[in-house]
Amino acid sequence: xxxxxxxxxxxxxxxxxxxxINTATKSSAFPKIYKEKPVNILFLPPINLSTAPEAKExxxxxxxxxxxxxxxYFLPMEVTSPFLQSEGLYDTEIIGDNVLPQFKEHFDADAVxxxxxxxxxxxxxxxxxxxxxxxxxxxxxTVSGDTLWNYNGRIVYDTSGSNDNLLVSLIETAIxxxxxxxxxxxxxxxxxxxxxxxxxxYHPRFDLDGEDTIIQKP
Amino acid sequence: xxxxxxxxxxxxxxxxxxxxxxxxYWGSYSSTLYKYKKDQSDENLQKHKNSIKYIIKxxxxxxxxxxPGVYCEYGYYLALEGNYTEAEKFFELEKENxxxxxxxxxxxxxxxxxxxxxxxx
Numbered sequence: 360x361x362x363x364x365x366x367x368x369x370x371x372x373x374x375x376x377x378x379x380i381n382t383a384t385k386s387s388a389f390p391k392i393y394k395e396k397p398v399n400i401l402f403l404p405p406i407n408l409s410t411a412p413e414a415k416e417x418x419x420x421x422x423x424x425x426x427x428x429x430x431x432y433f434l435p436m437e438v439t440s441p442f443l444q445s446e447g448l449y450d451t452e453i454i455g456d457n458v459l460p461q462f463k464e465h466f467d468a469d470a471v472x473x474x475x476x477x478x479x480x481x482x483x484x485x486x487x488x489x490x491x492x493x494x495x496x497x498x499x500x501t502v503s504g505d506t507l508w509n510y511n512g513r514i515v516y517d518t519s520g521s522n523d524n525l526l527v528s529l530i531e532t533a534i535x536x537x538x539x540x541x542x543x544x545x546x547x548x549x550x551x552x553x554x555x556x557x558x559x560x561y562h563p564r565f566d567l568d569g570e571d572t573i574i575q576k577p
Numbered sequence: 578x579x580x581x582x583x584x585x586x587x588x589x590x591x592x593x594x595x596x597x598x599x600x601x602y603w604g605s606y607s608s609t610l611y612k613y614k615k616d617q618s619d620e621n622l623q624k625h626k627n628s629i630k631y632i633i634k635x636x637x638x639x640x641x642x643x644x645p646g647v648y649c650e651y652g653y654y655l656a657l658e659g660n661y662t663e664a665e666k667f668f669e670l671e672k673e674n675x676x677x678x679x680x681x682x683x684x685x686x687x688x689x690x691x692x693x694x695x696x697x698x
Contacts, residue, residue, distance in 0.1 A: 399677040420611035424603040427644050432677050435646030437610070438653045438685065467680035542608050561645075562600065 385557045386569030392507040392557050393569060395500055397469035401462050402426070402436045404449060405474045414479035417545045418494070422474065425549035430562025434466055442466075456504050463501040470507055473497045478513070488518045490541065492548045498556070510573075512552040516544045601644035602636050604628050626654050645675055649682060656689045664689070 386393055402422060407415040419436065426433050443449045446465060448458065462468045478493040493513035500507050555573040558564045609625040629651045636643045652667030668686055672679050 416611060416614045420614055421607045423610075423644075423646060424601075424607050427601050427603075427646075428599055430600065432645045432675050434678065434681055435650040435653070437650050438646070439681075442685075442688075465681075465684070467677065540608075542611055546607065561642075 381575040382572045383575045384569060385555070385571050385573055388555075388573060388575065389508045389557055391500070391503075391505050392498070393566070395469070395503065395505075395507060396560070396566075397498070397500065397507065398432055398560055399434065399467055399469050400426075400431045400498070401434050401439060401466050401468035401471045403454070403471050403473050404440065404443070405476060407476045407479075409476045409479035411479040411481070414476045414492075417479075417541045418474070418476050418549075421542060421545040421549055425546055425553055426472070428550070428562075429553050429556045429559050430565055431559030432561065433472075434468065439466065459499065459501045459504055468501055470498050470500050473499060477511070481518075489515055490518060490544060491515045492544060494548055494552055496552050496556075508556050510552050510555045512548055514544070514548045514551065516547070600641070602632060602639050602641050603644060604632050604635065606632060606647075622654070626651065629654075643670075643674060645678075646671070648674065649678065649685075653685070656693075659693075661689065661693050 405415055405419050405422070407418075423433060423436055440449070442465070446461070448454065448461065448465075459471070462471050473496070475495040475497075476492075477495055478491050480491045482489050482491070491513065493511065495511040496509065497506055498508040499505070558566075558568050605628045606625075609621070609628040613621040613625045615621075629647055632647055633643055633651065648667045648671040652664040652671070655661075655667065656664035665686065668682050672682050
């Protein structure tokens, strides 16, 4: 009997080693955000590095809702975007470090959120389909220029139907891939990334989540 | 009968514990904004404005604060329609609820006043 337990324990340990994941506390992963305590955050226009032009709209439409749950004050993107354009600060890809203080000056922003869409790939196969989304978020201080928080997330979302009937499944898949609502998918990926951010002053766990663990990027 | 009520209460309590509590109520904001971004028609703008109006109306009854930026965005659309007096009320509400927005809102009001004067000239 004991042998069985020993074997099971060894098997479990091997399994655990095989799928070992690196974790860290929020305060050790992002110490600078706890020190600077930003309040007011400005979204910079998302950078779309994926091959899907429509990804930018799906993504930017869902950012305000999902970002607000972190507990920071986010300036409204639909109002700040025309201002960024008029100040010549809209082209995020070419904005250098020297520009960061301007965001403090014009918007009183303590930090800017730089967002990149790395992948937005739709795959279709005979009986189904999926969409792979991966994002990279970076929060940079407009005061020190430091990176306060940085994380990325990847999700593969199954968009296929679950019908046993082959013909019905084929028709369902065709309809679903054509009319798939990607808003919930975009929200979900955003949430998975934002959950790793230390909470802001409007969140009840502000300054209390330093010991919360997150999965570190490989 | 008593047993039935007891289990029903227990189930409701269990379900209440399972529902993830969010800081804010956003209604259909993301969907209406997406549609407006895809097709900037007046109809889609009105639908998006209505979804914002509903967030403002519904949030207090859910014991939640109106989300950051929502008063300001609503005021901004009103200003774009030329309704500056009404717009400023919403800008003030944004400042009251989120004092860190003050500097930006004041700049915004200043800029909108300039464009209002340009329209009137």
